[in-house]
Amino acid sequence: PRLCVVGSGPAGFYTAQHILKHHGGARVDIYEKLPVPFGLVRFGVAPDHPEVKNVINAFTQTARSERCAYYGNVTVGRDVTVAELRQAYHAVVLSYGAEDNRVLGIPGENLSGVYSARAFVGWYNGLPENRDLKPDLSCETALILGHGNVALDIARMLLSPLGLLRKTDITAGSLAALACSKVKRVWLVGRRGPLQVAFTIKELREMINLPGARPVLNPADFTGLENAVKDAPRPRKRLTELMIKTALEKPGGKVMEAQAAAPREWGLKFQRSPQEVLPTADGRRARGVRMALTRLEGSGDSAKAIPTGEVEELECGLVLSSIGYRSLPLDPAVPFDTKRSIIPNSAGRVEGVPGLYCSGWVKRGPTGVIITTMNDSFDTAQSVLEDLQVGTLDVSSPREGFGAVESILRSRGVRPISFSDWEKIDAAEVARGKAAGKPREKIVDPQEMLQLIGH
Ligand SMILES: Cc1cc2nc3c(=O)[nH]c(=O)nc-3n(C[C@H](O)[C@H](O)[C@H](O)COP(=O)(O)OP(=O)(O)OC[C@H]3O[C@@H](n4cnc5c(N)ncnc54)[C@H](O)[C@@H]3O)c2cc1C
Known part of the structure; x- marks a missing residue:
């Protein structure tokens, strides 16, 4: 089966990891709005808590898996709709966090x-x-x-x-x-x-x-x-x-x-x-x-x-x-509980939309540390695996996955960033940091990131 995850924070990566580990035939694509991955691990966790960021090593392992691909610089809901993703994949997991306050x-x-x-x-x-x-x-x-x-x-x-x-x-x-x-x-x-x-x-x-x-x-x-x-x-x-x-x-x-x-x-x-x-x-x-x-x-x-x-x-x-x-609604095609600011779901299955799932802060609200998010993402992944096993998720017809999304993105002038592109940005940041005695000097301008990888 071909599956995709929207968002590359802990929820996205842990959901992908669990599915890949427990289903040898699954392929998972991860879409991320920013050029760079890891969500709040990079942009939330305090700079003086480097040990918390070690989870990035596990996420990197997942992203390097042959059955996983990362596409940064793609805003789902704008560059590609959830309906289009649902056409291209057997299942879509929304893990896009909480981008407002x-x-x-x-x-x-x-x-x-x-x-x-x-x-x-x-x-x-x-x-x-x-x-x-x-x-x-x-x-x-x-x-x-x-x-x-x-x-x-x-x-x-x-x-x-x-x-x-x-x-x-x-x-x-x-x-x-x-x-x-x-x-x-x-x-x-x-x-x-x-x-x-x-x-x-x-x-x-x-x-x-x-x-x-x-x-x-x-x-x-x-x-x-x-x-x-x-x-x-x-x-x-x-x-x-x-x-x-x-x-x-x-x-x-x-x-x-x-x-x-x-x-x-x-x-x-x-x-x-x-x-x-x-x-x-x-x-x-x-x-x-x-x-x-x-x-x-x-x-x-x-x-x-x-x-x-x-x-x-x-x-x-x-x-x-x-x-x-606070989480925001992503796309009119996705139900949203405006009172609780979450996607209504049971065990990660989005209410009323078969084949659509959610995990992380957008599933349960913006509380809890990375471990809490990990457990909750494993639960969602488990629901996906169960639905695959009992046949609620229909995988009888093949889906094109990124192939279909790629042509949509190209027609809209959007150029995704791959994980190896990110690794180039990462190396450049680490090199800049070294000169200043820091673990990295983050590049804060997305244009500069894109230039660096020749986009
Ligand atoms: C300030 C702060 C400090 C924290 N410090 C710690 C700590 O020290 N230790 C700890 O264990 N936990 C900490 N946490 C909690 C931890 O960060 C969360 O539990 C976890 O990040 C939630 O994961 P998530 O994947 O649901 O959301 P996020 O980490 O926010 O990831 C969501 C991702 O989705 C992407 N996205 C959003 N919209 C779209 C879209 N339309 N299309 C594609 N992609 C999209 C975002 O860019 C982001 O990369 C902290 C949280 C905050 C806010």
């Missing part, structure tokens, strides 16, 4: 100095669409709205000593901008309390141990919490204990001295819901955020933040909203 929906959100976490992350990671973001880092205080790992990634990027960032694959442009940054204080603000934070212990510990930055936690937020987590699941319990320890215990000698001398600081603020981004006198820039204080109704993960009626203004010149990514 949730919005705050409050006045002032569009002022200069306010950015989505997605755009900011894209900027420091060299995502072509965000390469010209030029965030204004001339203020001292930044406010990050959100208590997830992405929020902590951003706080770390804003506060890390330059010497640490210099050795990562952060783009040269972002590094230069961060070198001139005046930001020395970062508040991470959430609507709910310490028991509802979404970040994980490893990322919090990294933040607490960040050289040159001092954690500022309000002891009052944490007193009495130990009892509340006594019977909580272990990860939540350990995470809360670390926050309590940081807030309530004085660190010993050396750490205390280092923290006292730290030029930068960061902290967590709880039970504050953003109401309005406040403009400077000339109405152009953000100067702060008015917060509604909240109380919690219910407990645990399902606790709701209810405004108490009290408000507070937090001063800052930079606002980063980190309240979640």
